[in-house]
Amino acid sequence: MKFTKSYEPGEFEPTIYAQWEQSGAFQPRKIVAESHESETEDAYAIVMPPPNANGNLHIGHGLTIAIEDALTRYYRLRGRSTWYIPGADHAGFETWVVYERALEKQGHTRFEYTRDELYARVWDFVEEQRGNMELQVRALGASCAWDDLTFTLDENVVAQVYKTFEKMWKDGMIYRGEKLVNYCPKHQTAFADIEVVHEDEKGKLWEIAYPLVSVPEDMIDSASDFTKRELIVSTTRPETLFGDVAVAVNPEDERYQDMIGGLVELPLTGRTIPVIADEHADPAYGTGAVKITPAHDFDDFEVGERHDLPRIQVIGEDGRMLEAAGEKYAGMTTEECRKQVLKDLKEQGYLRGEKEIVHSVAHCYKCGAVIEPMLKEQWFIDVKRLAQGATRRLERNEIKFYPANKKKVLINYLAGLKDWNISRQIPWGIAIPMFRQTETEAAPEWIFDTRTHLQKIEVGGVHYYRDEDTFDTWFSSAHWPIVCTNWTEGKENPYYPLNVMETGADILFAWIARMIMMGVYVTGEVPFREVYLHGLVLDAHGQKMSKSKGNVINPIELVAKYGSDAFRLGILRGRSAGMNQAFSESAVMAGRNLCNKLWNISRFVQQLVEEADGSSSSEPVNLSSARLQPCFGPGSAGKGSSEDDAIGIIRQLPYTTGNMGEDWICRELTACKEALEDDMANYRFSEAVERLYTTIWDKYADWFIESQKMHRNVPLLKVTLEMILKMLHPFAPFVTEAIWQSLSWTEGLLMTQEWPSRLRSDPISAENFERLMVVVSEVRRVSNELSEATRGKKYALLYGDEALVDDNSLLVAALAPVTEVISCEGQPRGLRLALANHELYLDVPVEVVAKYREQLEARILAVGNELDALNARMMNPNYVDKAPAHLVKETRDGITEKTALIERLKGELVAIGEGV
RNA sequence: GGGCGGUUAGCUCAGUUGGCUAGAGCGCGUCUUUGACGUAGACGAGGUCAGAGGUUCAAAUCCUCUACCGCCCACCA
Numbered sequence: 001m002k003f004t005k006s007y008e009p010g011e012f013e014p015t016i017y018a019q020w021e022q023s024g025a026f027q028p029r030k031i032v033a034e035s036h037e038s039e040t041e042d043a044y045a046i047v048m049p050p051p052n053a054n055g056n057l058h059i060g061h062g063l064t065i066a067i068e069d070a071l072t073r074y075y076r077l078r079g080r081s082t083w084y085i086p087g088a089d090h091a092g093f094e095t096w097v098v099y100e101r102a103l104e105k106q107g108h109t110r111f112e113y114t115r116d117e118l119y120a121r122v123w124d125f126v127e128e129q130r131g132n133m134e135l136q137v138r139a140l141g142a143s144c145a146w147d148d149l150t151f152t153l154d155e156n157v158v159a160q161v162y163k164t165f166e167k168m169w170k171d172g173m174i175y176r177g178e179k180l181v182n183y184c185p186k187h188q189t190a191f192a193d194i195e196v197v198h199e200d201e202k203g204k205l206w207e208i209a210y211p212l213v214s215v216p217e218d219m220i221d222s223a224s225d226f227t228k229r230e231l232i233v234s235t236t237r238p239e240t241l242f243g244d245v246a247v248a249v250n251p252e253d254e255r256y257q258d259m260i261g262g263l264v265e266l267p268l269t270g271r272t273i274p275v276i277a278d279e280h281a282d283p284a285y286g287t288g289a290v291k292i293t294p295a296h297d298f299d300d301f302e303v304g305e306r307h308d309l310p311r312i313q314v315i316g317e318d319g320r321m322l323e324a325a326g327e328k329y330a331g332m333t334t335e336e337c338r339k340q341v342l343k344d345l346k347e348q349g350y351l352r353g354e355k356e357i358v359h360s361v362a363h364c365y366k367c368g369a370v371i372e373p374m375l376k377e378q379w380f381i382d383v384k385r386l387a388q389g390a391t392r393r394l395e396r397n398e399i400k401f402y403p404a405n406k407k408k409v410l411i412n413y414l415a416g417l418k419d420w421n422i423s424r425q426i427p428w429g430i431a432i433p434m435f436r437q438t439e440t441e442a443a444p445e446w447i448f449d450t451r452t453h454l455q456k457i458e459v460g461g462v463h464y465y466r467d468e469d470t471f472d473t474w475f476s477s478a479h480w481p482i483v484c485t486n487w488t489e490g491k492e493n494p495y496y497p498l499n500v501m502e503t504g505a506d507i508l509f510a511w512i513a514r515m516i517m518m519g520v521y522v523t524g525e526v527p528f529r530e531v532y533l534h535g536l537v538l539d540a541h542g543q544k545m546s547k548s549k550g551n552v553i554n555p556i557e558l559v560a561k562y563g564s565d566a567f568r569l570g571i572l573r574g575r576s577a578g579m580n581q582a583f584s585e586s587a588v589m590a591g592r593n594l595c596n597k598l599w600n601i602s603r604f605v606q607q608l609v610e611e612a613d614g615s616s617s618s619e620p621v622n623l624s625s626a627r628l629q630p631c632f633g634p635g636s637a638g639k640g641s642s643e644d645d646a647i648g649i650i651r652q653l654p655y656t657t658g659n660m661g662e663d664w665i666c667r668e669l670t671a672c673k674e675a676l677e678d679d680m681a682n683y684r685f686s687e688a689v690e691r692l693y694t695t696i697w698d699k700y701a702d703w704f705i706e707s708q709k710m711h712r713n714v715p716l717l718k719v720t721l722e723m724i725l726k727m728l729h730p731f732a733p734f735v736t737e738a739i740w741q742s743l744s745w746t747e748g749l750l751m752t753q754e755w756p757s758r759l760r761s762d763p764i765s766a767e768n769f770e771r772l773m774v775v776v777s778e779v780r781r782v783s784n785e786l787s788e789a790t791r792g793k794k795y796a797l798l799y800g801d802e803a804l805v806d807d808n809s810l811l812v813a814a815l816a817p818v819t820e821v822i823s824c825e826g827q828p829r830g831l832r833l834a835l836a837n838h839e840l841y842l843d844v845p846v847e848v849v850a851k852y853r854e855q856l857e858a859r860i861l862a863v864g865n866e867l868d869a870l871n872a873r874m875m876n877p878n879y880v881d882k883a884p885a886h887l888v889k890e891t892r893d894g895i896t897e898k899t900a901l902i903e904r905l906k907g908e909l910v911a912i913g914e915g916v
Numbered sequence: 917g918g919g920c921g922g923u924u925a926g927c928u929c930a931g932u933u934g935g936c937u938a939g940a941g942c943g944c945g946u947c948u949u950u951g952a953c954g955u956a957g958a959c960g961a962g963g964u965c966a967g968a969g970g971u972u973c974a975a976a977u978c979c980u981c982u983a984c985c986g987c988c989c990a991c992c993a
Contacts, residue, residue, distance in 0.1 A: 006955070198990095205993075234993050248993090281993080290993040299993080359992050409920070413989080509988090540928080542986085573941070574929040579921075580987075584928045586942040593955045604952030678932095686930065690940060702957080709951065777959095784947070784959040817950070817958095866937065878973040887935060887974095894936080 003606060003742055007599035009563025009592075012738040017138050020737075025076075025752050027145045028083035028495075044080040045495035046072060047484045048137075048144060049503045049511075050087030050152060050477075052094060054129030057136040059537045059545065059583065060504060062555030063575070065140045066568040066731075067534060067685060068502050072143055073730040074680050075499075077755040083495055085484040086137065086144040090126065090152045092429040092473040093195075097187065097366050099125050099428065110427070115468050116455070118427035136556050141564045141733045143751065150484050152476055153430065157483045161476045162433050162450045164522055169448050173382045176446065180301045181421050183374035184364040185319030189425040190378060191364070192472055193418065194510050196371055198360045205286055207232050207353035208345060210247060213272050215262035231256070231264050231275065232352050234286025236359060237296070238345065239337040241266065242325040243314040244273055246292040248303055251277035253288050267350040268341065269326065278303050295375045313375050334372070378423040379432060379469070386517035387414040393516065393526050402532045402683045403578040406508060410516075413509050422472045429470030436465055478514035481527035489523075498528040505533035505578045532683050535580040537571070542582045558588055565732035566592035569693075572685045572731065594693055595735040598728065601701050602739040605717045609744060612714040655715040657761055661707035661811070662716055664769035666761035668699050669723050673756060676727055685731075692728050700724060703773065703815075710811050718745060723756040772808055775840065778833050779816040782842055785855045798824035800839030818842070832908045834859055836897040853912050860905045867898040 020026060028043070046068055051061050072084040099122050100110060110118060137144070150157065168174050181190035209230040233247055244266055249256040256275070263272045280303050281290045294304030295311040304311060314325040321329045321337045329337050345351040362371035391414045393399065394407055401407045423432065431452035436444035447464055451457050455466050481487075485496040497519070503511060512531060519527030538544055539551040546552065558567045570588030575581050657663045672695040679688035700720070708717060721743075729736040729750055740750035779797060797818040799805045805812055809821035830843040831852060844852075870891050873879055880888055 003952090006953075200992095236993065282991095286993060288993095292993090297993080299991085357992085403921095405920070409988080412919075416989080506988095536987095542928090570941095576930080582928055584942075587928075589955080590941050593953095596955050597953065600953035600956085602952085607952070682932085684932085687932090690930070694940080701953085705952080706950095706957095780958060781960090814950080862937095869937090873973085876973060880973080882973045883935075890936065 003599070003603035007563075007596045007735055007738070009565065009595070009734060010560070013139070013141075013564055013734050016734055016737050016741075017141065020143065020749065020751060021138075021146065023749055023752075025749060026084070026143050027147055029081040042079075042081050043494035043499075044072070044075040044082045045085070045485060045498045046083070046500055046502065047085045047480060047498060048087050048142070049507075050089035050150070050480070051133050051137070052091040053088035053133060053151060054095060054098075054126045055091070056132055057140070057555055059553050059555045059571070060534075061136075062140060062558075062567060063534055063537055063571050064502065064504070065137060065142045066571050067532070069140070069142045069144075069733070070568070070572070070685060070688075070730040071500065071502070071680070073733060073751060076143070076751065077726060077729065077753060079754065081494075082143075083148070083485075084142065084144040086134075086142065086146060086149045087480070087484065088130070088133065088149065088151045089477075090428065090473070092424065092470065093187075093189070093366065093426060095122065095126060096426045096428040100187070114455075115427045116453075122428045139556060139559050139564060141568065143733070148484070152473070154483075156486070157476060157479065158430050159450075160479050160483050160522075161430055161471065164479065164518065165433060166448055166450075167522070168381065171385075173385060175380050175382060176377060177380050178375060178377050179380070179421070180295075180298055180373045181376050181378055182362065182371045183317070183376065184367065184369055185317070185372050186364060186367045186369040187426070188317055190374070190376060190421060190423060191371070192421055192474070195365055196362045197365045198362055200358055201361045203236050203357055203359050203361070205234050205236055205355045205357045206238055206342065206351065207234055207287060207355075208238065208241070208267065208291075209350045209352050210264040210266065210273075210289075210291075212259060213263040213265050215258055216260075231259060231289050232287045233289045233291045235291055236357070237293075237338070238341045239321070239325075239329075239334050240293045240296045240314060241291065241341060242269060242321075242329070243293040243295050243312040244291045245294060245304065245309045245312060246274050246276045246307065247289055248276050248278040248281045248292050249289050250279065250281040250283045253281070253283040255283075255288065267348065268344055276303075276307050278306065296373055298373055301373075311375060315372060315374070317374065319372060376423075378421050379434070379467075381420040381422055381475075383417050383420050383517070386521055387417050389520040390414055390513065390516040393520055398526045399516070399528065400530045402530065403576075406505070406531070406533055406578065410508060410513055413513060414517075417513075420472075420475075422475045423467075423469040424472055425469055427470065429473060430476055432467045432469050432471055434467045436467065437462065438465070474510055474514050477511060478518035479522070480511075481515060481519060482522055487523055496523070496527070497525055500530045500532055501528040502532045502534070505535055508533065533578050534575065535578050538580055538582045540582055540584060553583060558585070562588050562592040563595060563734065565595050565735045569594060569689055569731055572689050575686050577683060590693075591732070594697065595732060597697055597701060598724070598732075598735060599739060601696070601705060602721060602725075602743065604705065605721050606743055608708070608712055608717060609714055612712075613744075655713070655719045657716065657765070658713050659707075659711055660765040660769035660772070660808075661704055661711075662713055663761040663763075663765035665700065665704040665720055666716075666759035667763065667766040668695065669720055670758040670761070673723070673727060673758065680730075689731055692731065696724055696728065706815060707769075707811055710814050719759065722746070722753075723759070725750060726753060726756050768804060771804055772812065775805060775833075775835065775838060776812060776815045778835050779812075779818060779840075779842065782831065782833060782852075783816075786844065786848060786852060794819045795830070796843040797821045798828065798830060798841040798843050800824055800826075800828060800841075802839050805838075805840065832904065832911075834863075834901060834905050834908075836901045836904075849912050853909065856905060856909055856912070860902060860909070863898055863902055863905065867895065867902065870894050870898065 048068060049064060051057055068084060072082050076082040102125070103110065113121070165174070182193065182196045183190050209232050212229045212231055231247055235241070247264055249260065251260070259275045260277045262275045264275055265271070266273050276292070280299055281288060292300045292303050292309065294301045294309055295313040296315060301311075303309070312324055314322050315334060316322045319333060321332045321334070323330045325337065329340060332340065342351065363369065364371060391411055394411050399407070433448055433450050433452050434446050435449050435457055436446050438444045447459060449457055449459070449464070452466060457464050457466075481496065481498050481501070485493055485498070487493050487496045501512065501515070515527050519525060536544065539553065543549065543551060555567060562570075566588050569591030570585070571583070573587040573590070574584070657666055672691055675691055676688055679685070679691065704720070725736045725740055733751065737750045740746050783795075795818060797805070797812065797816065797820070799821065800823075805821060806823065812818070813821045824841060828839075828841050830841040831849050833840040833842065873891055874895065
């Protein structure tokens with residue numbers, strides 16, 4: 001490949017990805033099942049939260065992959081056998097909704113087909129759509145093991161789900177119960193609690209009179225005629241009145257004491273129902289009396305259980321009133337019925353009040369329809385054992401969370417977890433492997449059987465009929481780490497538990513909690529050692545992205561516009577664990593700029609390498625000029641020290657450091673590498689990216705490369721560039737690989753190279769370069785501060801007794817920049833630089849010096865303020881007493897330095913005065 | 917009602933166990949065709965770290981309270 005003037009991601013990304021994939025480097029190195037300890041340590045496993053097989057990636061997936069692939073590539077470079085397992089989700093309900101909508105468009109309904117027909121049709125539908133998502137995952141650069149892609153309906157997934165279900169069935173954790181479930185009348189399926197969205201809405205609270213028919217014997221007060229009294233109930237759902245089986249009042253409520261145990265008449269029906277005492281009734285709310293409808297309200301259901309009340313279902317699964325509501329109302333929608341009931345109540349004089357209120361209403365998270373609590377026979381999991389198992393492991397800290405507080409949140413959640421309804425009335429999913437003895441629902445006997453492809457089976461001469469329901473997708477998803485790693489009972493598996501589970505914080509309960517419960521239950525082990533949760537990616541203004549708001553950002557468009565690496569760098573920027581954060585396109589642009597910068601750094605280094613090769617010199621270039629630098633240390637020898645061998649160097653070009661800039665960059669790169677390792681171990685991706693950014697740009701390009709224009713050291717340029725490429729590769733895999741393959745001296749794929757080892761350098765020499773940088777910066781600053789007319793012009797830099805500058809005059813001249821750097825030979829002139837411990841003059845004409853007076857005064861003031869602050873600190877005896885010694889010393893040194901500096905500046909001021 | 921988070925530069929955000937002059941990117945201003953890069957280089961302006969109180973030699977950081985913003989759970993007849 002050739003180095004063009006700028007980096008064009010589109011030209012490299014597809015080919016490079018194909019190269020990676022074909023090389024087989026995405027697959028883990030094979031590890032035999034009979035592994036021992038060292039191999040387990042060697043393995044690094046992470047699974048991809050499976051994106052919807054027939055959907056497109058959204059920006060959250062982009063973040064997910066940026067993080068997971070960075071981890072994978074990092075640990076691969078570190079020599080681990082990495083296994084990043086990709087997945088595809090059948091996305092049960094989501095896909096079903098899309099399909100059903102398509103079906104409706106064609107003028108059909110689900111009820112025209114059998115379940116098996118529908119399943120086959122959706123399968124074909126998904127098959128047609130499939131592939132987009134996988135291409136997009138590739139575009140993002142995910143180095144995942146495509147050979148091991150797991151689809152949530154794969155045979156092994158279904159087999160494991162059935163195995164678990166059977167185990168639970170045998171363990172008595174599965175039961176069939178008639179309970180109230182969250183039911184969407186539009187989709188005609190039940191939901192788990194977490195799939196329901198509650199929203200505050202305006203509604204009405206009606207007051208309806210229930211005439212008192214009788215009171216308990218001992219409460220009869222001869223003075224009053226109870227038959228003229230009535231109990232006024234408050235309700236938001238008058239249409240459920242037909243299902244009322246009692247009226248509850250609070251046992252403490254003085255107003256109704258004498259009615260408890262009595263009977264009231266249920267308007268419009270002629271039925272009488274009892275007045276009961278229950279804590280559920282809040283005396284402060286409404287009238288304090290609440291009608292009890294166990295078949296259509298979750299709380300009432302529980303009240304009904306407590307008081308052993310019947311359940312009268314009056315709303316059907318199609319959302320219309322049943323016969324039980326009476327002939328007049330049967331067949332009406334709940335809405336129509338509500339109107340009619342209110343009208344009738346009013347006419348008959350039962351309606352006593354109407355109030356506007358705000359209350360929360362449950363909606364289907366997909367279509368927004370109001371959730372109807374519905375009495376249904378469903379399969380439930382008794383979660384006690386699962387939750388306890390998970391909680392115990394969490395309390396023992398077997399899983400480390402990022403952010404850490406999520407562990408506590410999860411434990412709280414598990415403590416209050418209710419039994420889990422796993423039945424869904426949609427065909428697109430894994431069939432529940434249960435068969436009933438009778439064709440009807442009436443109290444059948446159930447047997448477990450995995451032959452779910454059959455509607456009817458025969459066991460011991462008896463026919464059984466398949467339950468038509470499918471599993472809640474979270475039930476199978478809970479097995480994800482188990483099925484993706486091919487965990488098998490009794491077999492060692494170095495990839496289970498996973499090293500880390502990375503996903504969105506929003507599915508902590510739905511997924512993470514269930515994976516932990518299931519992992520512990522099925523395998524006896526937690527399914528992963530660490531959990532990293534990322535927050536939501538919000539739009540540029542901090543708003544949640546949604547189709548309805550029209551603020552959705554498509555990651556693939558950004559990839560097309562700026563490149564995959566730019567997107568990855570940008571999306572990680574400023575993001576921390578668990579925090580929702582706004583997306584900033586400018587961060588992606590900054591990422592693109594970094595890629596381009598690195599590309600040009602490499603282009604330049606390659607040029608220097610070619611020049612050196614062309615000169616056919618076997619000697620390191622310019623070593624002679626480097627030798628002119630007395631400040632370079634003993635620094636030398638990259639390869640072969642025993643210390644380095646101990647930490648596992650495989651291949652490293654030999655190099656020597658020839659001047660202080662070189663020692664400095666070796667020190668800085670090594671510091672960067674070590675900090676980076678720490679960042680990765682602690683999942684601090686944002687810090688890692690920032691660190692690389694400044695190291696590459698501010699340090700390597702702006703100082704080291706610039707200094708190399710004076711004294712080049714080709715072997716070191718190669719070593720340091722390689723180091724940078726490797727360090728950035730986890731975050732920007734494409735551009736680093738493209739560079740690696742464009743360089744003349746590198747071989748193979750960057751993605752399978754060894755992580756760099758530390759570079760040795762002379763610390764004193766490195767420190768001297770730092771001092772030189774201060775000098776250069778000061779020269780630049782003063783040059784810029786000069787008046788408009790003279791700014792931008794170059795002057796000579798004169799030095800007095802100044803070894804550092806004397807020894808590096810060429811370098812200073814180039815970096816500053818100044819026309820020349822020469823000794824003042826005891827005859828200082830021009831403007832003295834405000835640097836303590838340096839005797840340096842910018843050789844500007846006298847009139848320019850005079851114009852600098854103002855800036856100088858400002859500077860004296862600023863330094864004076866700093867000095868005052870330091871002095872104040874030292875005046876405090878407690879500070880001197882209690883603060884660490886090194887801080888006190890620093891303060892003392894600072895005072896000495898600044899005092900001297902002010903003296904010089906004041907002297908300068910006097911000199912200027914004299915000059916004018 | 918219970919819980920969790922946030923408030924730092926014009927914008928989006930870092931800031932680890934309290935300790936150099938509180939940082940970055942983008943934006944803004946001035947200057948610059950330096951042996952790669954204008955998607956660049958040099959320099960700069962810009963902050964009462966939401967407010968009040970406390971602990972400490974020292975607080976953006978720890979504690980208490982207040983205000984505002986956001987999220988989760990439960991309840992809402």
